[in-house]
Amino acid sequence: LSVIETIEPRIAVATRAELADQRASLKLIASENYASPAVLLTMGTWFSDKYAEGTVGHRFYAGCQNVDTVEALAAEHARELFGAEYAYAQPHSGIDANLVAFWSILAHRVEQPELAELGKKNVNELTEEQWETLRHKFGNQRALGMSLDAGGHLTHGFRPNISGKMFHQRSYGTDPTSQLLDYDQVAAAAREFKPLILIAGYSAYPRRIDFARMREIADEVGATLMVDMAHFAGLVAGKVFTGNEDPVPHAHIVTTTTHKSLRGPRGGLVLATEEYAPSVDRGCPLVLGGPLSHVMAAKAVALAEARTPSFQTYAQAVAENAQTLAEGLKKRGAKLVTDGTDNHLVLIDVSNFGLTGRQAESALLDSGIVTNRNAVPNDPNGAWYTSGVRIGTPALTSRGFGAAEFDTVADLIVNVLKGTSPVTASTGKPGKAKYMIADGLPEATKAASAEL
Numbered sequence: 001l002s003v004i005e006t007i008e009p010r011i012a013v014a015t016r017a018e019l020a021d022q023r024a025s026l027k028l029i030a031s032e033n034y035a036s037p038a039v040l041l042t043m044g045t046w047f048s049d050k051y052a053e054g055t056v057g058h059r060f061y062a063g064c065q066n067v068d069t070v071e072a073l074a075a076e077h078a079r080e081l082f083g084a085e086y087a088y089a090q091p092h093s094g095i096d097a098n099l100v101a102f103w104s105i106l107a108h109r110v111e112q113p114e115l116a117e118l119g120k121k122n123v124n125e126l127t128e129e130q131w132e133t134l135r136h137k138f139g140n141q142r143a144l145g146m147s148l149d150a151g152g153h154l155t156h157g158f159r160p161n162i163s164g165k166m167f168h169q170r171s172y173g174t175d176p177t178s179q180l181l182d183y184d185q186v187a188a189a190a191r192e193f194k195p196l197i198l199i200a201g202y203s204a205y206p207r208r209i210d211f212a213r214m215r216e217i218a219d220e221v222g223a224t225l226m227v228d229m230a231h232f233a234g235l236v237a238g239k240v241f242t243g244n245e246d247p248v249p250h251a252h253i254v255t256t257t258t259h260k261s262l263r264g265p266r267g268g269l270v271l272a273t274e275e276y277a278p279s280v281d282r283g284c285p286l287v288l289g290g291p292l293s294h295v296m297a298a299k300a301v302a303l304a305e306a307r308t309p310s311f312q313t314y315a316q317a318v319a320e321n322a323q324t325l326a327e328g329l330k331k332r333g334a335k336l337v338t339d340g341t342d343n344h345l346v347l348i349d350v351s352n353f354g355l356t357g358r359q360a361e362s363a364l365l366d367s368g369i370v371t372n373r374n375a376v377p378n379d380p381n382g383a384w385y386t387s388g389v390r391i392g393t394p395a396l397t398s399r400g401f402g403a404a405e406f407d408t409v410a411d412l413i414v415n416v417l418k419g420t421s422p423v424t425a426s427t428g429k430p431g432k433a434k435y436m437i438a439d440g441l442p443e444a445t446k447a448a449s450a451e452l
Ligand code: PLP
Pocket: 031, 092, 093, 094, 095, 096, 098, 153, 155, 201, 202, 203, 228, 229, 230, 231, 257, 267
């Protein structure tokens, strides 16, 4: 930082402040973690300076032999760790990984058959008219994914995201009473909608998924099963999710981020069956340009870490701590979506504390507890104010928190929620953002967290 200080001191100040904030607060955002020093250091190297469009051994630039080593290692670790037939380490983020997956599926299922029928090798050989016809076919495909308020992700076909503009989209929700995924409802929606792609995976659903059942549904309607395991990749890597709960043996394509429960650098990864591998391997130029070689190197380091027995112990603790947290919250009066968890996250419905998600998130932040507001199923407050707060255990488990600490965390959270009240806005309507916390509560909460 002393080097940075001489060039742009404000960046050095912000970086120190970020470290101080992360140390002084309880990081409970379900998608965050603490990457190891080895992972962080690997990102700050001269690999950042190298261009390497293409794939291993087949680049559009000279001098890529060291990037080849890095990318091949990242892919090898990913294949071995997840038992995948093929791995692609280039996507810069989760959204990129999903875009690579979508376009690979379109290439494999729409473009290749069309080219074969026309007796052409690649799209450059098509006439203007043939190309137009193919472009319309791309735009006419359907995707079925989990609805946003049931816990699905924006990239699973929602209108504000490019995925919603690419595909005709429908979503499946959860059972209105149990709030659990209803596979019969998914099957019925798939039969009626006949999607090209059935998307499974979530950002805010606190339960495991039966991927064997999802594959059955996909097969019945001829869909490609794509699983976005961004949130729970660490639990798959750590062998907490096995059998039907492990997406890799069941899905055609699995995407993930590398920075959430997997505890690596910010980035994405695509796993695929042999059948889809050639299309995914064309992620560049399909969707991507030059890969972030320094980040691929850090992915290789993180994946090597995830192949150690200590990572399995960590993943097990992430899931056990989530149970402790859920039980601790429930016994103190919190209402949880699906009444609990069996993964790494808990979704609190804060409406029974008389709060919106926005008010709860802000009051918790004032008290040194960092969470994010999140919609609950059929949320009356919409996606901005929401009625929920999502909390996850991966980061604090990395800090060594166990059952005792997570029970205290539950206590601190419920105390803050009980000690916070909504404030009526000047319009006379109930303010969805304004709130008041009991005197001294933020300070007392921060002091108690510092003890942990
Ligand atoms: N997929 C899921 C399920 C996610 O939860 C997220 C991020 O929150 C993403 C994809 C997007 O990842 P990124 O932020 O790296 O683009």
